[in-house]
Amino acid sequence: MTMPTITREDLPDLGKRSGHKFDHGHVLVLSGGPGRTGAARLAARAALRVGAGLVTLGVSPSAQLEVSMQVTAVMLHRLKDAGDLIALLEDKRLNALCAGPGLGLDHRAADLVRTVLDSGRACVLDADALTLIARDPALRERLHDSCVLTPHGGEFARLFPDIAAACGDDPAIGTKVTATRDAAARVGAVVLFKGVDTVIASPDGDCAVHSARGDRSAPWLATAGAGDVLAGIIGGLLARGFKPSDAARAATWLHVSCAINFGPGLIAEDLPDVLPAVLRDLAS
Numbered sequence: 001m002t003m004p005t006i007t008r009e010d011l012p013d014l015g016k017r018s019g020h021k022f023d024h025g026h027v028l029v030l031s032g033g034p035g036r037t038g039a040a041r042l043a044a045r046a047a048l049r050v051g052a053g054l055v056t057l058g059v060s061p062s063a064q065l066e067v068s069m070q071v072t073a074v075m076l077h078r079l080k081d082a083g084d085l086i087a088l089l090e091d092k093r094l095n096a097l098c099a100g101p102g103l104g105l106d107h108r109a110a111d112l113v114r115t116v117l118d119s120g121r122a123c124v125l126d127a128d129a130l131t132l133i134a135r136d137p138a139l140r141e142r143l144h145d146s147c148v149l150t151p152h153g154g155e156f157a158r159l160f161p162d163i164a165a166a167c168g169d170d171p172a173i174g175t176k177v178t179a180t181r182d183a184a185a186r187v188g189a190v191v192l193f194k195g196v197d198t199v200i201a202s203p204d205g206d207c208a209v210h211s212a213r214g215d216r217s218a219p220w221l222a223t224a225g226a227g228d229v230l231a232g233i234i235g236g237l238l239a240r241g242f243k244p245s246d247a248a249r250a251a252t253w254l255h256v257s258c259a260i261n262f263g264p265g266l267i268a269e270d271l272p273d274v275l276p277a278v279l280r281d282l283a284s
């Protein structure tokens with residue numbers, strides 16, 4: 001099976017040419033409680049670095065102190081529960097949402113994910129949001145075509161156990177493509193199935209692959225929090241107005257490029273901070 005491969009040449013123009021910060025979108029990244037805010041902070045920093053005009057972390061009041069000591073350009077808003085989120089989303093300038101990294105699996109988290117989906121906003125759903133959706137059919141049926149789901153292998157198997165079982169643990173690329181397409185068609189959302197071969201499929205069957213092999217090999221991405229950063233890059237591109245499948249494809253390419261650019265010793269914190277060099281190189 002031949003499949004479009006995501007290359008530098010296929011990326012949309014990611015330059016910022018004009019406008020004020022609100023012209024470049026505002027991302028809200030939802031965070032969980034104290035001791036687990038790192039993942040959401042990684043995502044928020046990545047969203048800002050990829051060019052979103054504003055990024056706000058929605059934090060549980062119990063984690064406010066922890067987060068406020070760690071952020072500067074990223075803003076902070078207390079979100080006790082879904083009621084607070086509904087009130088915050090009255091601001092229509094908040095045009096992209098990121099839910100899952102470090103969100104937790106409690107009632108607050110499930111209520112926040114439901115509110116994100118009911119808002120109809122463009123969103124990226126990762127990590128704990130995927131686990132919550134896998135557990136609750138009422139969340140799953142709220143997915144829509146402005147959602148991007150970013151499962152790793154474990155999350156994919158939770159969400160789509162039958163498709164994953166047919167796929168096996170280490171599927172050939174053609175099998176992974178078929179599985180991702182089936183998953184996207186089933187949920188009516190973009191699915192980005194992570195791994196050395198990352199497959200991105202839309203509900204209409206449109207699909208592309210990025211293989212981190214050969215000169216695109218990036219083994220240092222196998223580090224805690226790398227996926228949280230990918231979610232943040234997608235969130236930032238959604239806020240900037242890129243359509244979900246384009247945001248997912250460009251983010252995948254940028255993410256691997258950051259890892260290649262940094263090289264050995266990479267940890268997740270390094271990824272957002274190497275984005276400027278990758279964007280600069282892309283523009284040259």
Ligand SMILES: NC(=O)C1=CN([C@@H]2O[C@H](COP(=O)(O)OP(=O)(O)OC[C@H]3O[C@@H](n4cnc5c(N)ncnc54)[C@H](O)[C@@H]3O)[C@@H](O)[C@H]2O)[C@@H](O)CC1
Nearest residue numbers: 038039100101102103104127128152153154155224225228
């Ligand atoms: N610095 C931080 O604060 C970090 C926080 N994280 C957060 O920790 C929470 C749990 O996420 P996890 O993904 O660690 O845990 P999960 O329990 O959700 O998923 C990991 C499980 O899935 C299995 N699995 C199967 N295929 C896999 C694959 N290809 N990649 C990874 N695991 C695979 C693993 O064996 C493991 O049992 C999330 O909220 C996440 O955002 C992690 O992202 C790590 C970094």
Ligand SMILES: Nc1ncnc2c1ncn2[C@@H]1O[C@H](COP(=O)(O)OP(=O)(O)O)[C@@H](O)[C@H]1O
Nearest residue numbers: 152194195212218219221222224225226227228
């Ligand atoms: N060996 C590897 N080569 C290329 N990319 C990898 C490799 N290992 C992991 N990745 C990428 O790193 C990211 C890891 O995400 P994830 O598993 O969600 O980690 P975390 O939950 O710790 O953030 C994914 O984008 C995945 O495609």
